[in-house]
Amino acid sequence: MEWECVIGLEVHVQLKTKSKIFSGASTAFGADANTQACGVDIGLPGVLPVMNREAVLMAARFGLAIDGAINELSVFARKNYFYPDLPKGYQISQFEIPVVEGGQLEIETPNGPRTIRITRAHLEEDAGKSLHEDFHGLTGIDLNRAGTPLLEVVSEPDLRSPEEAVAYLKKLHTLVRTLKICDGNMQEGSFRCDANVSVRPKGEAQLGTRAELKNINSFRFVERAIYFEIDRQIGVIEDGGSVVQETRLYDPDKDLTRSMRGKEEAHDYRYFPDPDLPPLVITKKELDAIRSEMPELPDAKLTRLASSYELSNDDATLLAADSDLADFFEAAVKAANGESRLIANWILGDLSSALNRESLSISESPVSPEMLGQLINRIKDNTISGKIAKQVFGDLWHGKGQVDDIIRDQGLTQITDTDAISKAVDDVITAFPSQVDQVRAGEEKVIGFLVGQVMKATSGKANPQAVNNLIKTKLSS
Amino acid sequence: MPISENDVTRVARLARLRVTEAEIPQYQAGLDGILDLVAQLHESVTDDIEPMAHPQDISLRLREDQVTEDDERDLFQECAPAVENGLYLVPRVIE
The missing domain is CATH 1.10.10.410 (Arc Repressor Mutant, subunit A)
Structure with missing residues (x-):
């Protein structure tokens, strides 16, 4: 029998605010345990949550970018469950009326573009972290992450292959970074994905029973976890069994998913509107102001880069996927007065590998777009060869001065004699x-x-x- | 529908409350009373009334995105039963 898989993704986008969603504690990554967890975050009695304006603006920006509806009035609810990384006994989330409803993202597939519908996006607080090792049989709790603002983006079950799931995730990843609402750092957990996966005979309209896969925090793991899960479910059904609705954890070392028993029975969250938080109102006027400040979106950026510059399709795609990289490129082209293809080569080649080597982002590059543009100018006017340019680039990287100073001080001018x-x-x-x-x-x-x-x-x-x-x-x- | 013994046990477990066998009838009666009251509300016609999420007609106050809290870990951890390396220690939650 031919099988078809049906995938829906829930992505937790960590919003790039300075402070928490409901408190003034810092959200900076990597601080000593519990030094950024204030009374609100650890759920002390008598505290009250106060909403972070920036998190609201970011959610609205996202809603506009996916062409979703921004609810003028949305409601925070308590999602009740007991777990020590959530000391209040409930997570503040949105349930019946989320901030964003509807919307879509278009992805590229081998069979052409497909539109993936987004059900909703809602604001919520993150939980803390549990550390299970080395505490004499006890669990250690770090609440620094508790209260970090999240935007949970829920897709419709519109994805039909692991590759489509990855394409959707990458599209979403590019979007939230372009909107500057998330740093997209998957290692630090700023962009986390759960996948709802089910299978059904091809042509069948009814959905099969789904399993929810957790802990798949890289593009590669998403693809592998879904592949494994599809095979597992087909195997269960073909052996005469039936798929159980459950949460499964992906184990990247063994490349399999396993049932997370134990957390199942408590799946009754008893949501109710949080009495501490009156409804969130976003007026039309506020929305217009947000709309007027929207950055250029990735699809539009790709179209413009591809048509305004002489770039290969691959280079244009790579640049458009990272708005900071694209900005750097455009500034360098301006400084060099053209030479877009050569500049793209430098950015995607020497510059990117130098940044990767030192784990720096493009905005932290010691070589500025103006420096790169000037370097290209000196190749163009035959002052230096391409080979010497690499040497000058190395010196620029190590902060040894400006392009012309380096060329002059080290006598690198091309021999024209x-x-x-x-x-x-x-x-x-x-x-x-x-x-x-x-x-x-x-x-x-x-x-x-x-x-x-x-x-x-x-x-x-x-x-x-x-x-x-x-x-x-x-x-x- | 009246509240069953099972309902009481289940709700108590979800809320992590220890309810003894002897206490169950008392909670059954109490919860039944609450549900009766809600049932009366159900009788009112609310077709044209917009549901409200909060008893007061106010909207959420927003604060600027600024870090205003200092590290008060030592103070907070004075009342914790067990701490180590700055972490709160709790009974093991996952085997």
Whole structure:
């Protein structure tokens, strides 16, 4: 029998505010345990939550970007359950009336674009962290994360393959970063995904029983966890059994999902409107103000980059996926007055690998767009060769000054003195007679070796094209 | 529908309340009374009335996104039964 899988995703987007959703405690990552958990976050009696304006604005910005409806009035509710990482005994979330309802994202699939509907997006507070190791059989609780603002984005079960799930997630990831509402750091848990997965015979209209997969916090794990789960469910059904509705945890080391028994019975959250929090109101006027400040969205950015610059499709896609990278690119092109393809190569090549090596984001790059533009200018006007440019780039990276200072101080200017190059070429021709014979015999490739020797002799400062021409001329005469 | 013994036990378990066998009838009667009151409300015609989420006609007050809280961990942890390396220690929750 041919099977079809049905996937819906719930993504927890951690909003990039400075302070918590309902308290003035810091949300900075990596602080000592419980030093950023105030009375509200740890649920002391007598405290009251006060809503963070920025979190509301971010949620509204997201709603506008997915073409969803922003509810003028939305309601916070208590989701009741007992777990030590949530000391109040309930999580403040939104239930009946979320801040955003409806909306969609378009994804690319091998069969063309598909629209994935978004059911809703609601604001809620994050829970703390439980640490299960090394506490003499006890569990350690760090409440620094408790109260961090989250936007939970729930999709309709519109996804039909693990690849589509990943495409949707990547699209969402790009969007929330472009909107500057989330840093998107999956290692630090700023963008977390649960997947509802079920299977059914192809052509069947009714949905199968679903399992909820948790703990799949990388694009690769999402794909692998869903693949495993589809196979498991088909196996269960083909063996005559039936799929049980349950929560399953993905184990990336063993590449399988396993049932999370124990948390099941308490799935009765008894939601009710939180009496501490009157309804959240977003007026039309406020919404208009948010709309007027919307940044360029990823799809529009891709279209514009692809049409305004000479870029390959791949390069345009990579740049549009990261608005900071795209901004850097456009500023560098402006500084160099063109050369978009060359600049894209530098950004996606040398610059990106240097940033990766030191785990820096583009906004932390020691090389500014203006510096890169200037470097490109010096290649263009033949002051330096592409090879020397890499050396200058290394010096720029290590803060050794501006492009022209580095070139001047280290004497890197390309040798334009033809006599000097000519002498170096003559020396190489004398030093490598057998290679010279090969070239004369028509082995064109060997010219590269001779050019390399001249470049070495001139410490890379000769223009490789000029050297190449000169060798050809000298050997053909 | 009257509240059953099972309902009382279940709600007590969800709320992590220890209710003895002997106390069950008392809670049954009490909860029944509350539900009777709600049943009376059900009799009113509310078709044209918008549901409200809060008894007062006010909207949520918003604060600016600023860090205003200092670290008061030591003070808060004075009343915790067990702490270690700044963590609160609790009975193991997952095997």
